[in-house]
Amino acid sequence: xxxxxxxxxxxxxxxxxxxxxxxxxxxxxxxxxxxxxxxxxxxxxxxxxxxxxxxxxxxxxxxxxxxxxxxxxxxxxxxxxxxxxxxxxxxxxxxxxxxxxxxxxxxxxxxxxxxxxxxxxxxxxxxxxxxxxxxxxxxxxxxxxxxxxxxxxxxxxxxxxxxxxxxxxxxxxxxxxxxxxxxxxxxxxxxxxxxxxxxxxxxxxxxxxxxxxxxxxxxxxxxxxxxxxxxxxxxxxxxxxxxxxxxxxxxxxxxxxxxxxxxxxxxxxxxxxxxxxxxxxx
Amino acid sequence: xxxxxxxxxxxxxxxxxxxxxxxxxxxxxxxxxxxxxxxxxxxxxxxxxxxxxxxxxxxxxxxxxxxxxxxxxxxxxxxxxxxxxxxxxxxxxxxxxxxxxxxxxxxxxxxxxxxxxxxxxxxxxxxxxxxxxxxxxxxxxxxxxxxxxxxxxxxxxxxxxxxxxxxxxxxxxxxxxxxxxxxxxxxxxxxxxxxxxxxxxxxxxxxxxxxxxxxxxxxxxxxxxxxxxxxxxxxxxxxxxxxxxxxxxxxxxxxxxxxxxxxxxxxxxxxxxxxxxxxxxxxxxxxxxxxxxxx
Numbered sequence: 001x002x003x004x005x006x007x008x009x010x011x012x013x014x015x016x017x018x019x020x021x022x023x024x025x026x027x028x029x030x031x032x033x034x035x036x037x038x039x040x041x042x043x044x045x046x047x048x049x050x051x052x053x054x055x056x057x058x059x060x061x062x063x064x065x066x067x068x069x070x071x072x073x074x075x076x077x078x079x080x081x082x083x084x085x086x087x088x089x090x091x092x093x094x095x096x097x098x099x100x101x102x103x104x105x106x107x108x109x110x111x112x113x114x115x116x117x118x119x120x121x122x123x124x125x126x127x128x129x130x131x132x133x134x135x136x137x138x139x140x141x142x143x144x145x146x147x148x149x150x151x152x153x154x155x156x157x158x159x160x161x162x163x164x165x166x167x168x169x170x171x172x173x174x175x176x177x178x179x180x181x182x183x184x185x186x187x188x189x190x191x192x193x194x195x196x197x198x199x200x201x202x203x204x205x206x207x208x209x210x211x212x213x214x215x216x217x218x219x220x221x222x223x224x225x226x227x228x229x230x231x232x233x234x235x236x237x238x239x240x241x242x243x244x245x246x247x248x249x250x251x252x253x254x255x256x257x258x259x260x261x262x263x264x265x266x267x268x269x270x271x272x273x274x275x276x277x278x279x280x281x282x
Numbered sequence: 283x284x285x286x287x288x289x290x291x292x293x294x295x296x297x298x299x300x301x302x303x304x305x306x307x308x309x310x311x312x313x314x315x316x317x318x319x320x321x322x323x324x325x326x327x328x329x330x331x332x333x334x335x336x337x338x339x340x341x342x343x344x345x346x347x348x349x350x351x352x353x354x355x356x357x358x359x360x361x362x363x364x365x366x367x368x369x370x371x372x373x374x375x376x377x378x379x380x381x382x383x384x385x386x387x388x389x390x391x392x393x394x395x396x397x398x399x400x401x402x403x404x405x406x407x408x409x410x411x412x413x414x415x416x417x418x419x420x421x422x423x424x425x426x427x428x429x430x431x432x433x434x435x436x437x438x439x440x441x442x443x444x445x446x447x448x449x450x451x452x453x454x455x456x457x458x459x460x461x462x463x464x465x466x467x468x469x470x471x472x473x474x475x476x477x478x479x480x481x482x483x484x485x486x487x488x489x490x491x492x493x494x495x496x497x498x499x500x501x502x503x504x505x506x507x508x509x510x511x512x513x514x515x516x517x518x519x520x521x522x523x524x525x526x527x528x529x530x531x532x533x534x535x536x537x538x539x540x541x542x543x544x545x546x547x548x549x550x551x552x553x554x555x556x557x558x559x560x561x562x563x564x565x566x567x568x569x570x571x572x573x574x575x576x577x
């Protein structure tokens with residue numbers, strides 16, 4: 001058999017494998033959307049195309065859940081995710097700049113210590129943090145989810161430092177000649193030049209905060225005006241399933257992933273480069 | 283490293299100000315809390331009565347606690363299934379996608395989707411898919427002539443949960459491996475090809491040795507994620523009483539700390555989890571020194 005024939009067969013097999021895999025990946029999303037567009041009586045139907053087609057579940061989501069719960073949940077998720085992004089980007093960037101550019105005693109030790117904390121599972125800090133926040137009287141408020149975003153972090157600092165190191169040093173020297181201070185160099189030279197890395201970190205932080213289940217579950221009351229979409233959905237799962245309303249539940253699930261889907265389609269490049277940046281350049 | 287800008291005069295103050303958040307994080311968030319948890323694990327404390335010193339009793343009790351042993355064993359079982367699954371499938375995907383074929387971008391987007399979307403939202407639909415009488419998975423099985431499976435019953439729940447977790451993770455692994463694969467110089471393949479190596483030989487002799495850094499990294503990340511797996515397990519296996527049909531270590535920590543307010547037991551479990559991560563990392567870094575090829 002000729003070599004090119006062999007190669008064509010192999011290419012074809014690879015293609016078939018990729019298509020089957022892609023369909024498997026997509027089925028849950030397709031099913032989610034499909035169920036969300038059906039009448040409750042049709043919720044267990046095996047047809048992918050909803051018949052009859054309805055948007056009623058989406059309006060029910062806002063009407064039927066008491067006290068506009070879905071609006072509050074969405075608002076809380078947005079608020080907490082955006083605050084996390086601001087906190088992480090600011091505090092990680094400051095630390096990353098200092099670690100990457102400035103020379104001072106103890107720098108390498110401190111940086112090594114920070115990177116070593118990547119190995120500490122976050123569950124370890126959950127209990128002492130809970131106790132501290134309890135003594136501060138902050139359990140049941142959103143502060144325990146906001147404050148930690150403003151105390152830096154190994155992952156973000158590491159990611160931004162890697163990027164800062166690729167910026168030519170001549171720029172620092174030139175800025176120094178013009179009399180720029182340390183903070184000026186950070187804010188006016190490094191931050192504007194690091195938009196791709198900042199974008200990547202922002203996306204990661206937003207995604208993690210938006211999808212976080214454990215921390216809101218621990219710190220926030222199961223009050224639909226206070227908590228986030230993830231906790232809300234987990235709560236409604238029990239209620240709506242018991243009431244046989246999978247259709248409304250799927251509408252809620254789909255709406256809850258829409259913001260991330262939009263961000264992903266706009267910023268796919270940063271997303272993927274960010275992961276590659278964290279994994280390859282060591 | 284001796285690169286670096288020298289801070290001038292008052293800038294020393296600025297330098298430390300810029301580090302303040304990070305230092306607070308180290309003290310309260312990570313290193314400080316590691317020691318705090320270690321300390322708490324030596325006490326019995328329900329957050330209401332004053333803590334009482336019990337020494338290593340909490341650790342001894344762990345080995346007699348059937349629920350905890352079950353959770354710990356589940357975490358190990360879960361990891362043993364999940365980690366190889368994620369590494370092998372995402373490497374295979376990356377190899378298939380690292381070729382000149384139509385629609386690479388679309389495939390990459392599709393495989394990456396679950397990585398972006400929340401485990402809570404997708405678990406809701408997986409719950410429907412896994413339904414015993416009403417789910418489409420059993421419908422497909424029956425159409426193909428197989429008996430339906432009770433996917434989320436105690437016997438099968440572990441496997442079902444692992445499948446969903448792998449589904450949710452291969453997108454990220456694929457990206458890591460694609461980055462590793464594109465870094466391999468094309469000359470290597472040309473040289474191998476001239477020597478008459480076929481596709482499979484090229485894969486095992488050229489590709490595999492040269493992606494060992496990515497395999498190392500991805501195994502490490504997957505294992506750390508596996509030890510801490512929680513979201514899908516909470517959503518898919520939670521029962522009426524708040525317990526789970528596949529309790530894992532994090533589930534047990536969460537239940538002990540925030541349902542039963544047994545802070546000492548929960549802390550001892552958290553320390554055990556940290557030890558597990560530590561031991562695993564030590565093994566991985568040993569493995570890296572001996573088997574990972576850096577150019």
